[in-house]
Amino acid sequence: QVEVVESGGGSVQSGGSLKISCTYSTAAYFSMGWFRESPGKEREGIAGIELKGTSFYAESARGRFTISRDNAKKMLYLQMDDLTPDDTATYFCAAWPGSAALFRSPSAAAEYGVVGQGTQVTVSS
Numbered sequence: 001q002v003e004v005v006e007s008g009g010g011s012v013q014s015g016g017s018l019k020i021s022c023t024y025s026t027a028a029y030f031s032m033g034w035f036r037e038s039p040g041k042e043r044e045g046i047a048g049i050e051l052k053g054t055s056f057y058a059e060s061a062r063g064r065f066t067i068s069r070d071n072a073k074k075m076l077y078l079q080m081d082d083l084t085p086d087d088t089a090t091y092f093c094a095a096w097p098g099s100a101a102l103f104r105s106p107s108a109a110a111e112y113g114v115v116g117q118g119t120q121v122t123v124s125s
Contacts, residue, residue: 002114004032004076004093009119016083020119022076022093030113031096032069032076033103036089037118046091047078048103056101060086083123090118 008020024032033048033056047067049055055067066079076093096102096113103109 002095004095004114004116006091006093006116006119009091009121011122011124012083014084014123014125016123017079017081018083018121019077019079020091020121021078022116024074024076024093024095031098031100031102033094033096033100033109034067034076034078035092035094035103035106035109035115036087036121037092038089041089043092043106044089045103045106045109048100049076050100054100056103058104080121083121085123085125088121088123090120092116092118 003025004022006022012018031050034046035043037043046061047057049067049069064082068077093116094109096109
């Protein structure tokens with residue numbers, strides 16, 4: 001049974017930084033990524049990363065967020081800098097087979113892989 005569990009969410013002021021983490025039980029050959037969802041909005045793909053580290057970002061995350069993984073520790077990370085209230089959301093970790101570019105389609109990634117329960121990130125102005 002594949003499992004992914006997020007941690008590290010919390011509250012931060014606008015302009016601040018936060019690093020969220022995800023531990024996973026699946027084999028390291030999976031691509032992984034982060035999605036986020038806020039009330040009234042569709043789930044949005046933020047970033048994806050392949051086994052050897054090739055990463056992809058949504059325009060909303062490019063230049064501010066950094067995705068990384070430690071295959072030996074089976075950990076996935078998302079470093080978020082220069083946060084704004086628009087970044088307030090529940091952030092989900094996911095793992096799926098195939099290209100990390102699939103992060104752009106959260107529904108497809110969820111269909112073929114697994115998604116965690118989420119961790120809340122709140123950015124105040």
